[in-house]
Amino acid sequence: IINWCPRCETALSDDEVDYEELESYLWYIKYPIKNKKNEFVVVATTRPETMLGDTAVAVNPNDKRYKHLIGEKVIIPLVEREVPIISDDYVDKEFGTGCVKVTPAHDPNDFKIGLRHNLEQVLIMDEKAVMNRNAGIDYEGMNRFECREKVVEDLKERKLLEKVEKYSHSIGHCYRCHTVIEPYLSNQWFVKMKPLAKKAIEVVKEGKIKFQPPRWEKVYYNWMENIRDWCISRQIWWGHRIPAYYCDNCGKMFVAKQAPDKCTECNGNKFTQDPDVLDTWFSSWLWPFSTMGWPERAKELDYFYPTDLLVTAPGIIFFWVARMIMASMEFVGKIPFKTVFLHGMVLDEQMRKMEKSLGNSPDPIDVIEKFGADALRFSMVFNTPKGNDVVYTDSLVETGRNFANKIWNAARFAITNSENIAGMPEPENMKIDLADRWILHRLHTVIYDVSKAYDEYRFNDAAHILYNFFWNEYCAWYLEIIKDRFYHSDDISIKRTAKYLMLKVLDYSARMLHPIMPFITEEIWQRIQKFCSDSTAESIMQVSFPVADKEQLFPEDARKMELIIKVITAIRGIRKDMNVPLREKVETVIKVVKGGKRLILQDNRHYIKIMAKVSDIYIGDDVVKPSKSATAVVDDVEIYMPLAGIIDLEKERDRLLKKLSKVESNLNNCVKKLNNKDFVNNAPQSVVQEERERKENLEITSEKLKANIAFLE
Ligand SMILES: [Zn+2]
Ligand SMILES: [Zn+2]
Known part of the structure; x- marks a missing residue:
């Protein structure tokens, strides 16, 4: 018994059948017992039309209700066939009436019962699931569903339908x-399959083949341990033909590469090849080694086999992955690959898989035209946690496009300045400052983290680390800091050192990003080669992946730089809150009690001056807050910015008061809403939560505005 698709007119393997829970009916049918007037057994079935092919009724041998009937005969209604009542352990006493109809030609379990009891197999349908002569002339020519209706109707008429559930x-x-x-x-x-599965289970248990993410191993074992024989013949046109030949004269079968010259049975020399073809997966399970020249003992097979990594979707673990492992163990005697990486699927906004038949996939070429190939690739990796699915929207790809633009602009800045500054620093003339040690420390930390993420197939982590490093540290801080050196320094060694480090970080970032953004990184690498390398490589693909170097880690300096960055960020925050334009140079007073921190800020005041656009800066442990100054606090560092003479204090105060009254009125509405029991009890939980968060944010804003207004009084 196989799974048959009447539309495709072919057999299917168990794995090619999709099961779906559907509402249907259970029909209870009365079968008259032979030679006993008005006595019946009742069977329950979901496919009443198959009764036309019944060749027995079975009961459990321990079922007291029916013990006395075993060996009796019943008459199958409509076809009027006489069949025995048999006993078989397979029958579940609890299901339906405890009596089951047995249709060996149309049910896999009935087929097995039939073999045990030597029952006749009556096929009642043809390949299109149209009823044939065996179904009786009343039903011949109907499709199975029409036949079902007619059978139920006829049973009703004969009062043989007990009930329908x-x-x-x-x-x-x-x-x-x-x-x-x-x-x-x-x-x-x-x-x-059982003997093949045994070896394939072992190699995974022994860790010779690993699944990523590892949770898929359980799924693999579960299938392999319950594996069933694989139906590999298909009645379709395309595929490898089954290598079986039948003697035209006597019918003897030969399985061989080619038809034999002579029939060993009758000496006939005419043969016909089996018309069926192999399941497409039967060809595919040979893929890992047949692509390397097998069954010849090819060089490729010796050199490349087993391969390192198979990347595929979880949907074909059984169809393909498990079978490749089995085939490889059987035919080559080796595992086919060391790691299986199972990635997520791209879903549409309704969480459906993208499928040709649904037409719910955007045309990738259109997306690439609009956003760029690197943008698409980066965005998909960036947004897909290891092994999870990702919901695709066009806006997702904007992240990648914006990042690509950022990288391109940074590269242009680097190239322009590299052209303006001749030469590279001699090692003995390198002038390395705190910010340089910080960016080196960050670069090598990132190399370490990204390498680890790639090794562990956490591609989206690699993308996030690189994105944050390149955008928020290299572009936002390091390039801004060295810009001042390029434009204002007279010391060629300082300029060359900055040029060297700027190119180094760009080069290494490009190499690390290359697997995720191949085009832009190749383009940039080609353009910066003339400045920073004497390598003979022709492509970024030929240079090595950066290796993290402990000598380039400066944790102490990194901590110092982070403090400075925080202070600069706080000063910028005051400027923004108090509406101080960037062109307006301001003074800043910093109170810091701890000597260590004070020293750091004093030594590096030039960074604060450049990056926060501060004209003068006073740092001390006993400074007094100047009047009419705004305040910010970073850990235990207090920052004051005197505002008198910088902005129109009255006007600014009015602006802030207006803003405050707006915030207060919003806050009032918010509080009212949250005090309303109807709202809190009836609105969706997420909406109420959103309102609570809104209230918290408004409270914070209100406090901040009040503090800022107080600065001006
Ligand atoms: Zn089909
Ligand atoms: Zn023969």
Whole structure:
């Protein structure tokens, strides 16, 4: 018995059947007992039309209700066939009436019962699931669903339908065309899987093959340990033909590469090849080694086999991955690959898989035209946690496009300045400052983290680390800091050192980003080669991946630089809050009690001056807050910015007061809403939560505005 798709007119393997829980009915049918007037057994079925092919009724041998009937005969209504009542352990006493109809040609379990009891196999449908002569002339020519209706009607008429119950059960559908599968008796080729599975389970248990993410190993074991024989013949046109030949004269079968010269049975010399073809996966399971010249003992096989990594979707673990492992163990005697990486799927906004038949996939070429190939690739990696699915929207790709623009602008800045500054620093003339040690420390930390993420197949982590480093540290801070050196320094060694480090970080970042953004990184690498390398490589693909160097880690300096960055950020925050234009140079007074921190800020005041656009800066442990100054606090560092003479204090105060009254009125509404029990109890939980968060944010803003207004009084 195989799974038969009446539309595709082919057999399917168990894995090609999609099961779906559907509402249906359970029909209870009365079968008259032979020679006993008005005595019946009642059977329950979800497919009443199959009764036309029944060749027995079975009960459990321990079922006291029916013990006395074993060996009696019943008459199958409509076809009026006389069949025995048999006993079989398979029958579940609790299901339906405890009596089951047995249709060996149309049900896999009935087929097995049939073999045990030597029952006749009556096939009642043809390949299109149209009823044939065996179904009786009343039903011949109907499709199975028409026949079902007619059978039920006829049973009703004869008062042989006891009852009908609603019943939901899982129904198999063809994975290709979604037609309801018909279990069908037919001659097919099978592969015995248990012995193959045994070795394939072992190599995973022994850790020779690893699954990523590892949770898939359980899924693999579960399938392999319950594996069933594989139906490999298909009644379709395309595929490898089954290498079986039948003697035209006597019918003897030969399985061989080619038809034999002579029949060993009758000496006949005419043969016909089996018309069936192999399941496409039967060809595919040979893929890892057949692509390397197998069955010849090819060089490629010796050199590359087993391969390192197989990347594929979880949907074909059984169809393909497990079978490749089995085939490789059987035919080559080696594992086919060391690691299987199972990635997520791209879903549409309704969380559906993207499929040709649904037409719910954007055309990748359109997306690439609009955003760029690197933008698409980066965005997909950036937004897909290891092994998880990702919901695609066009806006997702904007992240990648913006990042690509950022990288391109940074590269242009680097190239222009590299052209303006001749030469590279001699090692003995390098002038390395705190910010340089900080960026080196960050670069090598990032190299370490990114390498680890790639090694562990956490590609989205690699993308996030690189994105944050390049955008928020290299571009936002380091390039801004060295810009001042390029434009204002007279010391060529300082300029060359900055040029060297700027190019180094750009070069290494490009190499690390290359797997995720291949085009832009190649382009940039080509353009910066003339400044920073005497390598003979012709492509970024030929240079080595950066290696983290402990000698380049400066944790102490990194901490210092981070403090300075925080202070600069705080000063910028005051400027923004108090509406102080950037062109307006301001003074800043910093109170810091701890000597260590004070020293750091004093030594590096030039960074604060450049990056926060501060004209003068006083740092001390006993400074007094100047009047009419704004304040910010970073850890235990207090920052004051005197505002008198910088901005129109009255005007600024009015602006802030207006803003405050608006915030207060919003806050009032918010509080009212949250005090309203109807709202809190009836609105969706997420909406109420949102309102609470809004209230908190408004409170914070209000406090801040009040403090800023106080600065001006
Ligand atoms: Zn089909
Ligand atoms: Zn023969």
